Amino acid sequence: MRTINWSDNGHIILTDQTKLPKECATIECNDVDTLAEAIRSLRVRGAPALGVAGGFGIALAAQTSRARSQRDLIRDIEHAAEVLRNTRPTAVNLFWGIERVLKKTKTGRSVHQMKELALEEARKMADEDVEICKRIGEHGAKLLEDGDVIMTYCNAGRMACVDWGTAIGVIRSAIGQGKRIKVIACETRPLNQGSRITAWELLQDDVQVILITDNMVGHVVKSGMADKIIVGADRIVEDAVFNKIGTYTLSIIAKEHKIPFYVAAPMSTFDFEKRAADIEIEERSPQELKYFGDEQIAPLEVEVYNPAFDATPMENITAIITENGVFHPPFSFKDIRGKES
Incomplete structure (x- = not known):
């Protein structure tokens, strides 16, 4: 579909x-x-x-x-x-x-x-x-082992693409190779793309998935329940990866507990001309925090800060998975750009 x-x-x-x-x-x-x-x-x-x-x-x-x-x-x-x-x-x-x-x-x-x-x-x-x-999936699947439990964030599956997906595409490809993979999906507040979309996608494919709230991540990783984290990206610049707000927090937790933190994205997500300080981070409506659906969940007069994305520094990233292969630190944008297809 x-x-x-x-x-x-x-x-x-x-x-x-x-x-x-x-x-x-x-x-x-x-x-x-x-x-x-x-x-x-x-x-x-x-x-x-x-x-x-x-x-x-x-x-x-x-x-x-x-x-x-x-x-x-x-x-x-x-x-x-x-x-x-x-x-x-x-x-x-x-x-x-x-x-x-x-x-x-x-x-x-x-x-x-x-x-x-x-x-x-x-x-x-x-x-x-x-x-x-699918090429991203093939390259990324090599990084996953049979029996891995993969944590993911927001939705980087077929719904975020035309089909297959980036981060979820890596999981799909690994399962297609016969590897037994389980997934932990973070709900991803405030619009719950992880619970509404990622969990739904994975269940459609009969992939075992456990849903957690975003504030459980530290506990879950510290408890050894996740082997690796894979996320997508909305823009990759020389010094940072921009993705759904909360991604930076996951990267800190992964680094603290020494588990791999992978980013899966196509070459079209790279912005070779800018750095993190140059990027405008979208701020969304306060209503997204004041309401859950039609139900009011916060005082209408409260001030709201609602950025849609954050920037994860390159030093927190284990590897970037693209259709042209997997890139490891130190990330050389000159080399990555040279491999553009």
């Missing part, structure tokens, strides 16, 4: 992740504004999925444009790109996907060809994402 796809009637089809685990439903985006809302509200989320969503968003803008000239079509897709860029600032894949399809579209020599190229490139990105995730 693909979490994002192009429909026969020329629209984007997304799995609505806000409905999980109670319901596995889809939504149809027939214009860029609808897609932008889906990104902001986390109906579609996860760095690789956002990259493909950005690409399909440009393709959708091209297909629905009434422009008769190349100049006017470029104006329309550039406007769509700006709308999509303004949805979420931290995950670099979104910007990468937008730019990739924009660049390809502009090579067309007619309005018709530009529209064809936009959709062709977006579909190519979706297909590539599945293959890239």
